[in-house]
Amino acid sequence: MEATAAPLMSHLIELRQRLIWSVAAFFVAFVISYTFATEIFNLLVVPFQWAVNWLDLSSDDVRFIYTAPQEFFFTKIKIGAFGGLVLAFPVIASQLYLFVAPGLYRNERQAFLPYLVATPILFLLGAALVYFLIIPMAMWFFLSMEQTGGEGLASIQHLPKVSEYLSLIMTLIFAFGIVFQLPVAITLLARAGLVTTESLASKRKYAIVIAFVAAAILTPPDPLTQIGLAVPTLLLYEFSILSARYVERKRREREADAAASDEDSGEETRSS
Structure with missing residues (x-):
């Protein structure tokens, strides 16, 4: 135990340092994402706009609501966390690799590195599929159920909440990213x-x-x-x-x- 105490302590110190760098990178990315949270949300609304255009609805139908005073604030917090995780992932992955790499043989490091590079690429491919195809198709399907009011007909319109739309698109991005x-x-x-x-x-x-x-x-x-x-x-x-x-x-x-x-x-x- 005395012989292994020093190596174990050095590994724990290195692990703490890697975690500090990862948390710091996430915090910086979170601040940046939160600063541009409104612009990011408007970018995520673009697939919804495409679905509206496919159905030839007026631009006035592209409207989101929030029903609680703090709802959009917490939505921006979620956007900041989501963007922070995406932006900080290269740093987090590199810190993980640098911690594990000294315990691997040279051929094992060469074999592990391509998978580390492929992981974010495949995740981005899954997110792109959601953004350019899945969300527009889903919104087209849901918006096609609207009903224009008239004689003997009730007016049924879709008024999405900012939090629910963000939860939907984030869930789909993570689901497709993990599956990929x-x-x-x-x-x-x-x-x-x-x-x-x-x-x-x-x-x-x-x-x-x-x-x-x-x-x-x-x-x-x-x-x-x-x-x-x-x-x-x-x-x-x-x-x-x-x-x-x-x-x-x-x-x-x-x-x-x-x-x-x-x-x-x-x-x-x-x-x-």
Whole structure:
């Protein structure tokens, strides 16, 4: 215990330093995001505007309300936290990598780094799919249920709250961003030997069911949004199988090279 006390303490000190840098980066990004919270919210409203234009509604219909004095303030806080997490993620991920990297071999660091780079890229791809396709389709579906008042008809209009709209779009962005990490997760499992391409292919029917169940839970109760999440999930699952197959092929090549080098060294030993 005395021999390991100093290394353990040094690791804890380094961990504290990495956490301080991560929290500081998040705080700075939070302040920046909160400062421009109104502009960010207006940017998030653009998909709603597209849905309004598709339905040929007047621009007066693009109106949001808040029913409590503090509602929009807390909405801006959520925007600040959301933007802070997104902006600070490269710093947080780099601090995590710098903490873990000294305990890895050189080949392990080279293997881990591409997955660290792919994670934010895949998350941004999922967020872009939400922004440019899923939210406009969902808003088009919901806004099409409005009813113009007239003789014998009630006027039914959609007046979205700022907090509810923000919660919807943030939930979808996080849901799609997490789902888009599927290739990274499965490839890492395949690299560790915990899954194989044969097992992934044999469980494809279960993956289809799980994808649609997850889409039903994570998205609003409309078929367009649910299909919009389930279909990319299944495509990512198939891509994950291809990625796992590539990892397995590389592992077999390394094992064959290692076996060949062992045979060559054994022959040299016998000849000497």
